[in-house]
Amino acid sequence: MSHPNDPKLRSFIPVEPTSDFPIQNLPYGVFSTSADPARRVGVAIGDHVLDLAALEAAGLLAAGNAKGVFAQPSINAFMALGPDVWSKTRARISALLRHDNAELRDNADLRSRALLARKDVQLHLPVTVAGFTDFYSSKEHATNVGVMFRGKDNALQPNWLHIPIGYNGRASTVVVSGTKVRRPNGQLKPPTAEVPTFGPCKRLDFELEMGVVVGQPSEMGTMLTEAQADAMIFGFTLLNDWSARDIQQWEYVPLGPFQAKVFGTSISPWIVTREALEPFRVHGPQQDPQPLPYLAQKLANNYDLNLDVTLRTPKMSQPQRISRTNFKYMYWSSVQQLVHHASSGCAMSVGDLLGSGTISGPEKDQRGSLLELSWGGAEPLTFGDERRTFLEDGDSLAFTGWCQGDGYRVGFGEVEGTILPAV
Template identity: 75%
Template sequence: MHPNDPSLRSFVEVVPSSDFPIQNLPYGVFSTAATPSPRVGVAIGKFVLDLSEMERAGKLGEGLSDVFASPSVNPFMAFGPVAWTETRARISALLRHDNPELRDDTALRERALIPLEKAKLHLPLAVSGYTDFYSSREHATNVGVMFRGKDNALQPNWLHMPIGYNGRASTVVVSGTEVLRPHGQLKPPSADVPWFGPCKRLDFELEIGVVIGQSSRMGERLTECQAEAMIFGFVLLNDWSARDIQQWEYVPLGPFQAKAFATSISPWIVTREALEPFRLHGPAQEPEPLAYLRQTKANNYDLRLEVGLRAARMKDYVTISNTNFKYMYWSSVQQLVHHASSGCTMNVGDLLGSGTISGSEKHQRGSLLEIGWNGTEPVELAEHTRRTFLEDGDSVNILGFCQGDGYRIGFGSVEGTIVAS
């Protein structure tokens, strides 16, 4: 049976609302108190299957050379799409309810199936490079209306290519890492000169991260099919943004320090293959893109996304955004094709941020800048608690999943709390 078959069941109990059924099997890196060395595993229900243990037991075939004992998924990704497909199929077979190979091996099962509550989750990949795009038409339009007016909302180049900038791989962090309020140069319109101090207009950005699992050569351009094959999987991504620092620094070259201080990602990489049943065509692109950016496949995904915000004194998150990855104007494949179109080398472990994901309705906006309309429409969280931008102690939590027939392909969450500078 194909690993995506909706009828598949695991001997590991998985409730229908779980993010991690047998049809998912996302990759992550974890450690335990008993074995503190980080290694690679896949999530299944409320457990993580230790792939390094399965490899030592000879259950994953030959030729992978201890890749799962690594503190990142990069060595495994480097083996390429054929190995990705074969390994996922093998893991799926081992976890099936009707396969006794692992199910009935009590000793191996106890060594290899670790309760998630006992696992410490780490950054799942060694990030080679990080590029953030700006590919939601609704988000770009909202921001343009705020700062340039309705008649000049989109810049002339926006409908012709995926706009992006090179961010900092060094400050990509795993979910749960605290985010220090950044410092930078600040100059509001009323001031004559800038000063240096802590950001006062701190924001989140709801994004999906694309994990590149294969490299390209310098000077090589990519086709649609080549780019698709290079994508290993996807993560939830929060590209924290210091709006006031950005407002002063972004002319003429775009964001710099306003985005360099932290980018949070979820600890589980959901594979491209697991998302295959949820592919669909994105919005119509007018004018038609240049030939190298034209698509013949459905390269968007029906992936539901939710943002929760919680103030320090609050117990529960308040949902402030519900949107969907399917709204993106430029797909992940187009972003990768364009990134390499100049001959730029792509590396195993490169991370591409989708750009803020927003829909056409207010509840579908993917940043506080949009939800609160640049501070003019505060967000009500609780009695006497409103937000225009993030305050110290605030926590942001992003969830995402694709809904299947009786199961869901989920990403877990990406969470971060703002701490005083």
């Protein structure tokens, strides 16, 4: 039997070469329909969603010895079954969708119930997020921000090249793509002011990130090896960690971001599995100095994953691309982030979400935030008679991401959010 990543595989469902969701992808999500509002697990294939709960009920699909794992409002129960079940289940779904397999293809009744047009389903948050940790792992991004705030000679803090810097965020405000995000209020203190005031954020920003979905737990008091951390990663999702730059500027000393980063984090509704991304693994940038032994890498833990950011203002008829970069530029890999997260003995949980940190490349148009793209507001982006340094009410941001294969692509769909006025 062909491996599910075989570029020659074809589904009996027509899929365009530019589709994010060929048979080589099969990302997991949670959906409902107007006819059946119960949330359940599905995979995307072309312009359709395959209802895994319906296949399970029909006896065509099983996740190990577990029952009912797909008739759930999140993928957590499935993730908890472990990598062996993940791989076997994906292989079985792939086999059912193959163009030369009659099991589902020729079962008209089951197809009508299990294969739904994507435009007719409601997509929901795919994961019950146990905890959210955001990292700061792009050297280009950290350098740009450091130059702006501390000057070229002190751009990177002394610890940055030795440790994946991160902070704990809020799982409670992780939302699915399409959820509107309200402009936060907070304490603001411009450099010219003697005392702070409280009011709406004036320098609202996006952060282009990837989210890592942890599918297996680790025990409190233990550390992880590179191989263990890699095996614990279920998959990846697009992530926008919205940022209130002016609130953060006042609050971040001495303990880092707080209210500036907890008001909203958006993720795409599809979780692309680590296994589907295997053909696109690449080595990351050379790390100098060499990391301490517990962070040393032998595997290619980065991914050649293209990322686009578009902005649509209320006056625009079509969104405008403002950045294109690649996940491969990340200095600290997702595996290193997870290894470091557990290195103190911190227990990891099924459903933990790790934000990669803002992803920026070496070129100006590869920057992953408005803070960088507008250079702190000094170089506004222009769109006809409109200018943007930071986000205004009614603005919509969308990220897309994909890995390009031979005649197919493994994509992530979209994460989108529109800014509502502060209250």
